[in-house]
Amino acid sequence: xxxxxxxxxxxxxxxxxxxxxxxxxxxxxxxxxxxxxxxxxxxxxxxxxxxxxxxxxxxxxxxxxxxxxxxxxxxxxxxxxxxxxxxxxxxxxxxxxxxxxxxxxxxxxxxxxxxxxxxxxxxxxxxxxxxxxxxxxxxxxxxxxxxxxxxxxxxxxxxxxxxxxxxxxxxxxxxxxxxxxxxxxxxxxxxxxxxxxxxxxxxxxxxxxxxxxxxxxxxxxxxxxxxxxxxxxxxxxxxxxxxxxxx
Amino acid sequence: xxxxxxxxxxxxxxxxxxxxxxxxxxxxxxxxxxxxxxxxxxxxxxxxxxxxxxxxxxxxxxxxxxxxxxxxxxxxxxxxxxxxxxxxxxxxxxxxxxxxxxxxxxxxxxxxxxxxxxxxxxxxxxxxxxxxxxxxxxxxxxxxxxxxxxxxxxxxxxxxxxxxxxxxxxxxxxxxxxxxxxxxxxxxxxxxxxxxxxxxxxxxxxxxxxxxxxxxxxxxxxxxxxxxxxxxxxxxxxxxxxxxxxx
Numbered sequence: 299x300x301x302x303x304x305x306x307x308x309x310x311x312x313x314x315x316x317x318x319x320x321x322x323x324x325x326x327x328x329x330x331x332x333x334x335x336x337x338x339x340x341x342x343x344x345x346x347x348x349x350x351x352x353x354x355x356x357x358x359x360x361x362x363x364x365x366x367x368x369x370x371x372x373x374x375x376x377x378x379x380x381x382x383x384x385x386x387x388x389x390x391x392x393x394x395x396x397x398x399x400x401x402x403x404x405x406x407x408x409x410x411x412x413x414x415x416x417x418x419x420x421x422x423x424x425x426x427x428x429x430x431x432x433x434x435x436x437x438x439x440x441x442x443x444x445x446x447x448x449x450x451x452x453x454x455x456x457x458x459x460x461x462x463x464x465x466x467x468x469x470x471x472x473x474x475x476x477x478x479x480x481x482x483x484x485x486x487x488x489x490x491x492x493x494x495x496x497x498x499x500x501x502x503x504x505x506x507x508x509x510x511x512x513x514x515x516x517x518x519x520x521x522x523x524x525x526x527x528x529x530x531x532x533x534x535x536x537x538x539x540x541x542x543x544x545x
Numbered sequence: 546x547x548x549x550x551x552x553x554x555x556x557x558x559x560x561x562x563x564x565x566x567x568x569x570x571x572x573x574x575x576x577x578x579x580x581x582x583x584x585x586x587x588x589x590x591x592x593x594x595x596x597x598x599x600x601x602x603x604x605x606x607x608x609x610x611x612x613x614x615x616x617x618x619x620x621x622x623x624x625x626x627x628x629x630x631x632x633x634x635x636x637x638x639x640x641x642x643x644x645x646x647x648x649x650x651x652x653x654x655x656x657x658x659x660x661x662x663x664x665x666x667x668x669x670x671x672x673x674x675x676x677x678x679x680x681x682x683x684x685x686x687x688x689x690x691x692x693x694x695x696x697x698x699x700x701x702x703x704x705x706x707x708x709x710x711x712x713x714x715x716x717x718x719x720x721x722x723x724x725x726x727x728x729x730x731x732x733x734x735x736x737x738x739x740x741x742x743x744x745x746x747x748x749x750x751x752x753x754x755x756x757x758x759x760x761x762x763x764x765x766x767x768x769x770x771x772x773x774x775x776x777x778x779x780x781x782x783x784x785x786x787x788x789x790x791x792x
Contacts, residue, residue, distance in 0.1 A: 312670045359671075377667055386674075391667040420624055420638040423559040424606075428671075 302368050304400060305376060307332070308392035309361045314427045314536070315387060319352045319361070328352075328388060332363065335383035339376070340369035349402040349543050350409070350492075355535035357428065359412075362402045362543045402543075408472065410488040410542040413501040413533060418481040429482065430501075430537035436508045438483050442476040444507040445485060447517035448500060449474050455524035457500055458493035459532075467493055467524075476504065486541070495532050502530035549615050551647060552623060554579070555639035556608045561674040561783070562634060566599045566608070575599075575635060579610065582630035586623070587616035596649040596790050597656070597739075602782035604675065606659075609649045609790045649790075655719065657735040657789040660748040660780060665728040676729065677748075677784035683755045685730050689723040691754040692732060694764035695747060696721050702771035704747055705740035706779075714740055714771075723751065733788070742779050749777035 309332070317325030329346055337343045344365040352358065371379065376393045384390070416425040417436050425431070451470040458467060473488040485501055503520065506512040512520070512530065520528045556579070564572030576593055584590045591612040599605065618626065623640045631637070663669050663676040664683050672678070698717040705714060720735040732748055750767065753759040759767070759777065767775045 310667075310670050312673075357671075381667060386668075387670045389668050389670050391665060391669075418638060420628055421633075421636050422638075423557050423634045423636050424604075424675075426559075426633045 302366060304364055304366050304396050304398055305373060306362060306364045306394050306396045306400065306402065307376070307380070307390050309358060309363065310389050310391055311358050311361060312387040312428070313352065313355050313357045317354045318356065319348045319350070325354070328361075329363070331385060331388055332380070335380045336365060336367075338383040339379045340367060340371070342367070342369075347402050349406055350540065352540060353495075353535045353538075355427070356538045356540070357536075358540040360542050361540055362406075362545075364396060364400060364402045366398075405545055406543050408488060408490050408544045409492065409540065410473075410486060410544075411492065411497045412539045412541045413485040413487075413497055413537045414539065415483040415485075415501075415505075415537060416481060417478070417483050422481070425482070427536050430534050432505065432508075436483055436505075438476050438478040440514060441483070441485070441504045441508055444504055444512070444514035444517050445474045445476045445487070445500075447474075447514065447521075448487065452521045453524055454493055454496055454521065456520050456526055456529045457496045457503070458526070459495045460526045464493060469493065469496070474500075488542075497538060498533045498535070499526075499529050499531075501533035501537070504530070505533065506530035549613060550642050551611055551613050551645055552620060553609060553611045553641050553643045553647065553649065554623070554627070554637050556605060556610065557636050557638055558605050558608060559634040559675070560599065560602050560604045564601045565603065566595045566597070572601070575608075576610070578632060578635055579627070582627045583612060583614075585630040586626045587614060587618070589614070589616070594649050596653055597787065599787060600742075600782045600785075602674070603785045603787070604783075605787040607789050608787055609653075609792075611643060611647060611649045613645075652792055653790050655735060655737050655791045656739065656787065657720075657733060657791075658739065658744045659786045659788045660732040660734075660744055660784045661786065662730040662732075662748075662752075662784060663728060664725070664730050669728070672729070674783050677781050679752065679755075683730055683752075685723050685725040687761060688730070688732070688751045688755055691751055691759070691761035691764050692721045692723045692734070692747075694721075694761065694768075695734065699768045700771055701740055701743055701768065703767050703773055703776045704743045704750070705773070706742045707773045711740060716740065716743070721747075735789075745779045745782070745785060746773075746776050748780035748784070751777070752780065753777035 349362040373393045414429040416429040416431045455467045471489040593612045596609040620640045661676040663672040663678045702714045718736040
């Protein structure tokens with residue numbers, strides 16, 4: 299009995315060894331690995347749609363992707379079946395059937411990203427490739443005050459790659475905060491959507507605040523100026539995690 | 546000016562790629578990597594004494610080792626100098642000069658180990674090689690009640706490898722507890738000293754408690770019986786971390 303259905307997968311992956319989510323001419327993508335696993339399970343190479351592109355080296359504690367299938371496998375059975383064919387740095391942790399018109403990207407109501415900074419005085423073997431190392435002690439309270447200014451609905455043109463082709467650069471940030479746990483500082487930001495490199499540029503700007511190059515109260519002016527040059531540098535990919543996707 | 550001094554290093558290492566601390570005929574040891582780095586910095590291959598042996602695959606958030614040197618380098622300068630020559634999975638995070646009779650092992654007043662269990666329903670790419678995966682939800686309160694019975698001064702013969710040659714198997718455990726943070730369960734145990742495989746066998750016993758094969762109140766009887774066969778299995782190395790060394 300061939301019942302066509304659409305399957306939504308919830309993935310975790312360590313992005314270190316991948317060129318990002320999207321299939322690229324050079325480099326191995328997470329998408330390709332998951333398509334390989336689906337093919338190994340059901341024999342068909344299905345189109346696989348992700349909830350976002352992610353850059354090379356970016357990680358995900360939750361990444362959603364969907365594919366159509368005629369395989370007669372209940373959703374919960376896909377988890378173990380796919381994990382048996384996925385490499386150690388990618389895993390499916392949940393799976394459900396979704397309506398045919400469900401789109402992992404356009405159906406998402408919002409997303410939460412985390413950017414992690416290892417703030418120890420020496421590099422950490424445990425955070426290698428998993429956080430951005432900044433050695434001088436960072437003033438997380440100042441960074442948190444600055445981060446709060448990202449909240450609200452704004453044109454975030456200053457916080458995206460200058461060459462970005464997206465026309466509408468207005469996004470709504472519902473939460474934005476910085477906190478420390480031991481030597482790890484986390485910038486957590488939740489929003490309706492994000493522009494290309496937006497979280498990494500926000501992080502670079504918060505690091506400029508930490509260094510005293512920008513004052514927390516300058517953030518509204520930087521947003522209003524809509525000029526990429528006024529924001530901080532793009533922080534390295536390795537600290538970025540797609541943390542949650544909300545449907 | 547050659548001032549002989551003894552240098553104590555504080556290391557972190559991810560043990561996945563090593564045969565343990567100790568130099569072995571087969572396999573690369575952490576000790577060898579650190580000796581190589583010392584040699585690269587000061588030109589001499591110095592004897593390097595560790596605070597304990599660790600098994601293959603075991604990690605350390607704090608591991609102490611000491612070596613004599615005539616190199617005229619202030620202690621704080623060793624940190625960056627050695628880290629430049631160490632691989633990504635080993636790092637020095639602190640360093641100090643110690644008296645000549647200081648011994649990293651015999652001068653230690655105690656140690657704390659943590660054993661980490663990934664308790665998610667699917668394997669986690671982030672804990673691969675860094676925790677032991679147990680998929681069924683574990684009753685951490687029961688495990689914590691059992692763990693508390695390890696506290697005190699006991700003959701821990703039941704909790705060491707049967708072939709262990711050490712004569713005195715009496716050790717004092719000052720703290721022993723189990724707690725959960727999200728899907729990660731940690732067994733933290735502090736003591737004056739530990740027998741070979743002791744923490745891994747304690748963990749295997751706590752997992753037997755979780756599975757209902759042992760009741761928490763059976764632990765005192767298992768200790769008193771001094772028979773390795775009554776304790777649980779030896780939990781895998783990859784979940785074990787030397788967490789702190791106290792001097």
